[in-house]
């Protein structure tokens with residue numbers, strides 16, 4: 172997979188050089204290219220923003236630099252694949268595990284994290300006429316720009332790529348992944364030492380009885396989900412639990 176990111180803060184994307192994504196890049200599983208939007212400005216001050224038509228607070232990102240940047244990037248890979256353009260925005264479609272799975276199947280993602288009040292709408296319209304453009308929100312809170320959402324979305328997508336996670340099973344039982352535990356939150360996890368500050372380990376986890384352990388974990392996940400995300404309980408298929416119980 173190829174990932175391009177266009178930003179006025181390239182240093183904000185440094186975390187893509189470390190950990191899971193950094194290792195995938197080093198192994199050649201990910202081709203990540205970070206671009207400074209100001210490379211496509213031509214004035215002395217490398218201007219990327221201007222006042223909003225119609226008035227109002229803040230500044231809007233000018234269309235010309237984005238147009239030149241995106242033209243250059245999509246043309247650079249035109250022989251290989253068509254890009255999916257991902258626009259982080261507070262007013263976008265909620266980014267979910269389902270969308271992460273969908274994006275993980277794409278050959279090429281181009282992220283356009285903006286700043287200020289966002290990008291001139293005509294940029295989204297122009298590229299939406301020729302490419303798949305996804306305007307995505309990572310949550311119902313307001314950030315100052317799109318770089319943090321890019322880090323979130325790239326990590327969520329990269330960990331799904333074959334061979335990127337050490338244990339291929341690791342994302343099979345993810346929260347929100349398809350399957351019987353589909354929409355349940357993870358339950359509690361424990362490791363050595365067996366006692367820490369007077370706190371022990373639930374006996375069932377030391378029992379070696381895999382069926383009981385699986386049932387305990389499911390019950391704990393259900394309890395935690397009921398407490399923190401009751402909205403997910405409606406989405407969970409009770410029949411899947413019966414099937415899971417029979418397998419235990």
Ligand SMILES: COc1ccc(Cn2ccc3ccc(-c4cc(N)[nH]n4)cc32)cc1
Pocket residue numbers: 259260261262284285286287288289307308309310311312313314315316317318320
């Ligand atoms: C209310 O309208 C606003 C418009 C822009 C901004 C600042 N800003 C500029 C680009 C940009 C990209 C993404 C996000 C963002 C995404 C999520 N889930 N929260 N915030 C914020 C962004 C703040 C508010």
